[in-house]
Amino acid sequence: MQNEGDMTWKDISIDTSDGALLSGLWVQPADAQAVIVLVSVTSEGLHSATNQLLAETLARAGYASLFTDLLTAHEHREDAELADLRYDIGLLTTRLSNVIDWGRKEIPDAPVGILAASTGAAAALSVAAERSDEVAAVVSRGGRPDLAGDTLRATHTPTLLLLGGEDSPLVDLNREAAAWLRGEYRLEIIPGASGFSGNNPSHVEELARRAGEWFATYLVSESS
Template sequence: MDEHSSGVSIPVDDAQLPADLRWPDRPVGVVLFAHGSGSSRHSPRNVAVAQTLNRAGLGTVLVDLLTPAEDEVDARTAELRFNIGMLASRLAGIVDWLAAEQPAGDVPIGLFGASTGAAAALVAASSRADQVAAVVSRGGRPDLAGPALAQVRTPTLLLVGGLDEEVIALNEQALAELGEVGQLRVIPGATHLFEEPGTLDEVAEQAGTWFTTHLTR
């Protein structure tokens, strides 16, 4: 399967956000990644998941939601990584860019959020219901999406490690808000970062199935 890749700078409001795009020939959809607090588009876990999605016929967009200057500030203060409203607004802007520029073609868009990035993904999905066709959260904090949770109309899969008890409880609360569009699946033997052998592979496989099922015309 031929693959295409490019590094781009995506304009969102007054920011230029660096991103890595990869897509196979004739992708069935494209998945935009929202990384967790203190991470970046080079996150080994998200890169590994993205590679599995590429093999499943999906395009992927790994993007830094903070500019380099903002990243320097956040490294000292840790304040921007929890600004869910700002991060969600930028994700929504990238969704708009993908819909307009169509770097992988005119295909459905999904969002994959990790940790606090899951909250930003859900807020963005609530504001772009006509453009975002599926959401997957990995070890996410969907509870941080607040009132936007009840507004989500997009099929959403919540994946949580079986040993991540506090986050399981938070995801159960979020699931009640999501209602019938949400599903919660627990990965046995996994902690918050899915560092145990085979657990991240399970996340990637389940995410791939969710996206290929829901990113359809």
């Protein structure tokens, strides 16, 4: 995957503290002062058209972008049968923290933004609570922040909750979770969208635009 100009995505591997080896993609534009971690926990992962568009949009905006899958290929096969690993928020949180460590070694002291979907959103908010001095902004897209549980009460990081208008049960869960957040948050609904699966490019572009604006507000101020 490549961006316009000379920016080229590099295939990377990240060792986690529990012994897994995660696959990822990394791009570091010139003069990047912030890192955005894009989190996948689905089997389509790095090959999702939605995820690729989001990653490319953020990289073009000048952010160092780290795109990773929090589960290995073997774990996805297991999870397809048992649906257990995607809901292991403790495991996902630890691995996401390891991923952030990798990115901050590349750009020390850079503020971090996290863009996460599905159950990865709960891990993102949990990491934000643990590392509030490093994680400057979170965007959840079609996520399950409610699965972060009591950790929401300790999360002060500015958080944008993006949802599709057709995902009404998910909207209710997000509203309930947002009430527990202690920092600034916004819940936005993109009319007509459902799950941001990439079936409608205009919905994905709108998602990318809103996420980019959120990161521009909080990461630029942190890094300037």
